[in-house]
Amino acid sequence: MSLDETCLSNGEVWTFLTNNDGHGGRGTLAAAIPGTKSDEITTILIGAMGKSVRRRVKEVTCDLSPSMMLIAAEVFYNAHVVNDRFHVQQVYNEAVDEIRIDIRRQLIAEDNSRDKSEPPITYSNGETMRQILARSKHTLMMSQNKWTDIQRHRANILFRHYPILKAAYHLAMELRQIFNAKISPTKAMGRMNKWYEKVMALGNNNFRSVIKTFKNHAPTILNYFRRRATNASAEAFNSKVKIFRSQMRGVRDRDFFIFRLVKLYA
Template sequence: MDNHPISCYHLGQYFQVDGKQLQEQYKEHISEYGSWDQKSHADQWMLFSKNVSTRLSIDETALSNGELYTIVTNKDARGKKGAILAMIKGTVAEDIIAVLKKIPERSRKRVQEVTMDMAANMQLAIKRCFANAHRVIDRFHVQKLACDAVQEVRIKYRWEALDQENAAIALAKKEKRHYEAEILANGDTLKQLLARSRYLLFKHHSKWTQIQKHRAELLFERYPVLEKAYNISVNLGEIFKRCKSKEQAFKHLAIWHNQVDACEIDAFKTVARSIQSHYLSILNFFIN
């Protein structure tokens, strides 16, 4: 169990012993959990200083009961043994700093790069604890902002379609006639088209199935602003895929900003302002 991902229950079944009892014995005796030096504070924070490397990543995640935890990982471990450097309950900058400063200063000064999102608390923690490290905002968090902007446009149109349908139903009822929704070429109603397009708008058009391509054609034919929003999001992703240097990325981001200015979509103007506020950390993504 120390070296392979198998539960006590399944191991007990294999050897025909009580799995629950084996779990208790493993926890209390074999695992040395009782003498673990981090047991007293493990519900608040855990730190494994030996896992520090020159390349780290920090992010927040929701575990049990929706509680947020800040997790610092060693990127060089690639998700395997030695990947977790620290796990801290909550996202308060001062709490994160207090734990990370327990890492020897010499080790902290060797850190060259920390990947993170745009949260101010994360930036403060990295600045205080890893003074020599480049702060890198990875493409996932940037692209997510653009995807959220596309979805905001879609949701706006969906609510409009629902309002129009409700008004049409009320009118039909008033006129004592049966209401029939328009059925599109793919069998969707308008509100179904907008609801069922959610997932295809997250995907690159090169990965659409034939059904999704047909749905996208119907969608963009009726909502050209949504097509424009989708293309702007895709163009942002292409910058991260194709640019090989900070200089090249800076040039293409400037062109992308011009596209946003021309599109007049409020959600994307918010995305553009966020990128502009963090552009130095975003450009650091292209160093390696």
């Protein structure tokens, strides 16, 4: 099973419980509940499903939301709660991007105080460092083997001038390799601990909260290595909901919209 939250319209957020075995078709949607308050949703789900049904659920995937994790643990007491690996990687990637943003912000401040008669330095790819930083966001989220020649040239210039970004990027790729490895939770824990040490060695404050988050969620993050389950099916279902909403030109009648979803996917 998977738990995720989706915005239907005008900031109205619903919690969807989906069955991964439904593969996005009929039998996928198990519950659609307005709001994200863990106590309310837990009460509704426990009331709707008998104890024997909930006991049969062996695995629930969700993001790092404390609310979703609490719901999963309390309702499906016999299941392993698994944090989606892509949300885990995203937490680290956002910290890397914060470094890029901080560097660019500093450059902008320096440019504003610089003599305007002096043109900014243009590098071998024809871009200024401000332009390189602005255009490197997605490059820093990608594997090197997927870079275009332009992206590779840009990254080489960036890494040459800012070693902290180079080191942080390579650690992002190392984290991806850990998740890609078919290893046991115990071996994964050993590799993650070594990775934590490398990240902390960077000495950047952006990563302290990342490591704290990872360590606080260590059991549920490591549960991924049991069966390599992700929240991909829930994300795919959310995409279908958005497409369906677009086809209906928005959610004018919420109850009817949910009724249609139930008929199609429950």
